Amino acid sequence: xxxATRSLPRTIGAHAILITYTVIALFPVILVVMNSFKSxxxxxxxxxxxxxxxxxxxxxxxxxxxxxxxxxxxQNSLVVTVASLFFVLLFGAMAAFALSEYRFRGxxxxxxxxxxxxMIPIRLGTVAILQLMVASGxxxxxxxxxxxxTAQGLPLAIFILSEFMKQVSNDLKNAGRIDGLSEYTIFFRxxxxxxxxAMATVAVFTMIPIWNDLWFPLxxxxxxxxxxxxxxxxxxLGQFVTNWNAILAALSLAILPVLILYVIFSRQLIRGITSxxxx
Amino acid sequence: MGSLKxxxxxxxxxxxxxxxxxxxxVNDGEFVVFVGPSGCGKSTLLRxxxxxxxxxxxxxxxxxxxxxxxxxxxxxxxxxxxTYALYPHLTVKNNMALGLKQAGTPAxxxxxxxxxxxxxxxxxxxxxxxxxxxxxxxxxxxxxxRAVVREPKLFLFDEPLSNLDAALRVNTRxxxxxxxxxxxxxxxxxxxxxxxxxxxxxxxxxxxxxxxxQIGSPMELYNSPANxxxxxxxxxxxxxxxxxxxxxxxxxxxxxRPEHLTVDAKSGAWKGTVVHAxxxxxxxxxxxxxxxxxxxxxxxxxxxxxxPGATLYATPDAAKxxxxxxxxxxxx
Ligand SMILES: Nc1ncnc2c1ncn2[C@@H]1O[C@H](COP(=O)(O)OP(=O)(O)OP(=O)(O)O)[C@@H](O)[C@H]1O
Ligand SMILES: [Mg+2]
Numbered sequence: 001x002x003x004a005t006r007s008l009p010r011t012i013g014a015h016a017i018l019i020t021y022t023v024i025a026l027f028p029v030i031l032v033v034m035n036s037f038k039s040x041x042x043x044x045x046x047x048x049x050x051x052x053x054x055x056x057x058x059x060x061x062x063x064x065x066x067x068x069x070x071x072x073x074x075q076n077s078l079v080v081t082v083a084s085l086f087f088v089l090l091f092g093a094m095a096a097f098a099l100s101e102y103r104f105r106g107x108x109x110x111x112x113x114x115x116x117x118x119m120i121p122i123r124l125g126t127v128a129i130l131q132l133m134v135a136s137g138x139x140x141x142x143x144x145x146x147x148x149x150t151a152q153g154l155p156l157a158i159f160i161l162s163e164f165m166k167q168v169s170n171d172l173k174n175a176g177r178i179d180g181l182s183e184y185t186i187f188f189r190x191x192x193x194x195x196x197x198a199m200a201t202v203a204v205f206t207m208i209p210i211w212n213d214l215w216f217p218l219x220x221x222x223x224x225x226x227x228x229x230x231x232x233x234x235x236x237l238g239q240f241v242t243n244w245n246a247i248l249a250a251l252s253l254a255i256l257p258v259l260i261l262y263v264i265f266s267r268q269l270i271r272g273i274t275s276x277x278x279x
Numbered sequence: 280m281g282s283l284k285x286x287x288x289x290x291x292x293x294x295x296x297x298x299x300x301x302x303x304x305v306n307d308g309e310f311v312v313f314v315g316p317s318g319c320g321k322s323t324l325l326r327x328x329x330x331x332x333x334x335x336x337x338x339x340x341x342x343x344x345x346x347x348x349x350x351x352x353x354x355x356x357x358x359x360x361x362t363y364a365l366y367p368h369l370t371v372k373n374n375m376a377l378g379l380k381q382a383g384t385p386a387x388x389x390x391x392x393x394x395x396x397x398x399x400x401x402x403x404x405x406x407x408x409x410x411x412x413x414x415x416x417x418x419x420x421x422x423x424x425r426a427v428v429r430e431p432k433l434f435l436f437d438e439p440l441s442n443l444d445a446a447l448r449v450n451t452r453x454x455x456x457x458x459x460x461x462x463x464x465x466x467x468x469x470x471x472x473x474x475x476x477x478x479x480x481x482x483x484x485x486x487x488x489x490x491x492x493q494i495g496s497p498m499e500l501y502n503s504p505a506n507x508x509x510x511x512x513x514x515x516x517x518x519x520x521x522x523x524x525x526x527x528x529x530x531x532x533x534x535x536r537p538e539h540l541t542v543d544a545k546s547g548a549w550k551g552t553v554v555h556a557x558x559x560x561x562x563x564x565x566x567x568x569x570x571x572x573x574x575x576x577x578x579x580x581x582x583x584x585x586x587p588g589a590t591l592y593a594t595p596d597a598a599k600x601x602x603x604x605x606x607x608x609x610x611x
Contacts, residue, residue, distance in 0.1 A: 179378030
């Protein structure tokens with residue numbers, strides 16, 4: 001490490017701040033995971049201590065796996081998240097390419113219109129969405145959720161991706177055109193790989209709210225068949241008694257899939273953050 | 280094969296007119312260079328020829344056929360870009376092969392053409408590398424190779440050397456000149472660089488603000504510029520322009536190139552003091568502040584010792600003095 005650009009006190013200071021932040025950010029997650037392995041008495045008696053041989057108990061997990069069809073809920077959540085993510089990225093990238101690449105009448109206006117959704121929460125339209133889904137017979141289907149989440153994710157995706165696509169070299173696209181590549185090939189083979197870091201960013205920002213959402217599953221797809229994990233966990237949340245063991249276990253399990261997806265995307269993310277710097 | 284005709288081509292981006300009616304004839308096998316100040320529309324014109332940009336009006340004919348509705352890949356052209364524009368995910372070999380594969384050329388033929396091109400541009404050791412693993416000069420050679428394998432009727436170069444360092448630029452310039460001689464193909468070449476234009480061109484097209492100022496061979500443009508703009512643009516250092524009224528002339532402006540002035544310590548037409556002297560070895564550039572003519576540049580061949588502040592007399596070569604009228608055109 002070069003001494004010219006780093007001094008010891010500064011390094012320590014920076015690490016102290018980062019470590020503090022990490023601890024604060026991870027604390028609730030660790031608390032949830034820790035307590036999910038404890039008995040009810042353990043959770044209430046000493047919520048902040050890790051499970052000991054006395055308090056260790058897998059009752060939460062056995063309840064989750066025994067009661068309700070949690071594996072099925074997981075599957076629903078995963079299907080909804082992955083499908084929405086796929087459509088958001090595909091349509092978002094396509095719209096962004098059109099907006100950044102082609103000059104047509106109303107281009108700017110169209111861009112503004114598509115980005116408007118960033119500022120208007122989609123939940124304001126819940127009633128209309130519900131009516132729409134009832135009319136089209138999509139209530140209690142995963143399709144309903146996928147459609148809504150795709151709509152919810154598109155504005156930000158288009159906004160971010162079109163900025164990135166504007167930076168892709170025109171010469172490269174033109175070279176492709178001269179070599180006879182179709183616009184689709186140029187989009188999929190030349191442009192998409194170059195904006196991959198941006199796609200990963202968008203993927204992470206899109207994925208997490210979808211996975212965690214309770215609102216739309218509750219309204220559009222509350223049936224046993226279509227329940228998502230967050231909705232399924234509500235099963236243990238009663239008006240008078242709450243089964244904390246089961247809730248904590250369900251939440252701990254729910255972290256896993258997003259964590260895996262995040263790890264996949266973050267490899268791209270890190271490359272994106274450093275790609276401009278080390279050219 | 281390989282002639283190009285441009286008829287009254289205009290191009291506007293919204294309200295901004297970038298090309299204001301271009302007429303041009305390029306014969307088969309000619310090396311034509313477009314020069315002009317930044318933003319005058321050189322790249323735009325090249326892109327219109329390539330079909331990457333639609334002209335607002337006018338026609339482009341390649342080999343006598345109107346190509347207005349022909350896509351770039353079918354025009355029989357190849358283009359080399361300033362930024363190389365190599366496909367980052369493909370090896371050098373596949374970069375060159377892509378266009379041919381796309382056109383359905385048989386594999387054996389692709390192989391043969393790549394072999395010839397890579398030998399011509401000494402790319403053999405790099406065929407399996409990706410663009411990121413090449414130096415700037417190598418990348419530009421790959422870009423040229425990608426154009427060569429297409430065996431186009433028309434090569435289009437958009438400032439291909441401007442990202443290279445000076446030594447490499449000279450080498451690659453030579454390679455392009457040799458390429459032209461060997462392939463006998465028609466080439467259109469855009470550049471900012473005087474030397475590139477003068478050394479490569481059969482014909483130079485001087486563009487300014489979306490119009491053609493003059494077309495001619497390098498020596499025609501140097502010896503008989505049509506107007507003040509061309510006279511100032513071709514030649515380095517730039518031609519001296521002197522207000523006609525100050526010299527008691529009827530012409531609005533008098534132009535004389537720095538190399539067509541002689542200096543003498545004792546007598547001459549214009550008395551002046553040396554402001555600055557640049558010693559380049561082979562020649563010396565003197566900046567003189569003259570009483571009659573104002574600040575002028577004089578180019579002297581060989582070494583000439585002159586201290587700033589010294590008094591010198593400059594005399595223009597009368598036969599090589601240009602007179603420009605009020606509209607900037609040369610007066611005969
Ligand atoms: N897509 C576009 N939209 C609007 N204006 C454009 C567009 N492309 C080019 N222009 C304008 O057209 C003019 C000519 O551009 P062009 O790229 O042809 O210049 P150039 O002669 O190649 O300049 P340089 O020597 O700097 O490359 C410029 O003023 C530029 O701003
Ligand atoms: Mg240009």
